[in-house]
Amino acid sequence: MAASAPRIVVAGGHSAGHIEPTMNFADAVRRLRPDAEITALGTVRGLDTTLIPARGYPLELIPPVPLQRRLNRALLRTPVALRDSVRAAAAVLDRTRAEVVVGFGGYVAMPAYIAARRRGVPFVVHEANARPGVANRVAARLTHHVFTASAAVRLPHGVPVGIPLRPAIAGLDRAALRAEARARFGLDPDGVVLLVTGGSQGARAINDAVSAAAGELRVAGVQVLHVAGPQNTVDVPAGEPPYVAVPYVEDMQYAYAAADFVVCRSGAMTCAELSAVGLPAVYVPLPLRGGEQRLNAVPVETAGGALIVANEDFDPAWIRTRLLPVLADPAALARMAAAAATTGAQDAGITMARRVLALLDDDRRAA
Template identity: 50%
Template sequence: MAERIVLAGGGSAGHVNPMLATAAELRRRRPDTELVLLGTADGLEAELVPAAGFELTVIEKVPLPRRPSADVLRFPRRWRAATATARKVVAGAAAVVGFGGYVATPAYLAGRALGVPIVVHEQNARPGLANRLGARWAAAVGITFEGTPLPKARLVGLPLRPAIAQLVRDRAVDPEARARAGAEACGLDPDRTTVLVTGGSLGAARLNATVPRLASALVEAGAQVLHLTGKGKSSAVLDLLEAAQPPVREHYHVREYLTEMEQALACADLVVSRAGAGMVSELAALGVPAVYVPLPVGNGEQRLNARPVVSAGGGLLVADHELTPDWLRAHLLPLVSDADQRAQMGADAARAGITDAAARLTDLVLDVSRSR
């Protein structure tokens, strides 16, 4: 009978992409192992898991009610359904690998109850509730950023999406050719310095309102800008560019999103972005210098995510409220004009980056499963 490993992660791309990268590495090394991917019917995993060639086992999404509502009454039934599904797939497994979020908690509880070894992977520098719980019982804990406060933590990095892992390999062979190909795929001039601005799929209001105000200065300094505004948020940026001269508008490219993000990263000489774990990890692995503008809400994990690469010299960190046209003029424009400084920052970023995180995490999983 084939060994079975359960991977649980869902909701956000930050949970799903590392799960898929790890599943792919497990399948490559152990093709006879049965892999069960646990997720919800309405999260990103419902689309991404089948697209990656895996079957999704659906589990009830059961967020803990935070205020009196009808969800309080529905919670016990939904929780029982979720835990029953988790126990069914975890029973007899060689290991449970959790990536955080709603899906991971029932899987961790099932693993603990059934004596199945648990491996936790935490993407952020400040861990979430589910992984703090799972780490209490885990046989192994992999973290993305040094200093993440979990027991038994071992630095493994963030397993990279296949397209980014391939880009890392391509850049190692011929970075100039790959950059030109990326620029052409994005409709950009391969001979101009490329500044990529992105706030993620939801966009970032501060980036959208601030960076276009320097459009003329950036273009005059020899740059072109690819600004990804987030879905439904391009009009505010286009309004700011309306008064710009035609040569400026020609080199300031506005899109709401880009499906093949790896093409933009292939040709980016400098990035201005939020500091989500995925973006920080991918830019560091690729050796791309960046200006990180952490999300100003939440528990402050984005600032902590960026801290290692910034401390290594691979990027700049600026608070959301401090990102002004004057700040960009003083800090971003000099980088656009100084290829040597960008190259040094890129090298420093690469030294802080981890390109083999999927292999490292898979090592933990297989070590745990062999110890049974």
């Protein structure tokens, strides 16, 4: 008799950086077990109601619990908010008859972990960032099932597997898709292409610095594909070689296939995707929370696959003196691409899905 469908609740809401690996993991489970019943926890405060239903998964909303890092009034109100959110999460576990909870951090993770523990449901933690968040730091001490983006992430019981990625990214053959991708964006088939992106919302500092250096990039023969962000504009006169500015790219595998080098922030997902496809980059970390984003890019820089520059130092002069010499050196580009690829993980989603399904099977046999 065939085994009954796995019943899994995933918790990784609020930001795209939490939601994307959560949904990629869910997709990986579905590839292994198409019958899996997967429910996502989320809140109304972030991107949950936009991104999760679009991926085809049921969404259950619970009250958000932002965990404060400093002693303030919001922190003093946390126990009450957490109690209400845990009750709501427990009700979801009961309704779905969840057999395992898989959390990726964010506003819904801590309530999900506590509810699972109270219900005797095993839970799994995944930490994508080099500096773990509060929810995952606490939860990692309460379960032996902990996965991390890399060995540099310090958590109890942590097993490095990488970050779950979409198959279109994880399995990308950049060379094979290069000509089609460049034609898609109106780029020349030959010559160096610099991809510029500040993430889903764009980054003004990056936009301003690169667009101000457009003339020097053109003189150097560098084409630019600039993903400015949906609320931003980049005003660069038409000319040759092409400087193509777009607000957003839905299928980033084409942007990656078109590019030889990237300028970007160093969010965990961005670092994971570029490393998986072997793209070297200049990472300009978001200057918040004591420079946490910088830590995500350090392993790639250490391997020789990236440069890291502070937000306040990234300007046209830096582009002229530090970036242009790299873009003009094919051997340097090839070395950095190979080095970046050594830090990537293409199969994190399937690896983690197999581990979670095995945990579920073991728990069923023990019942």
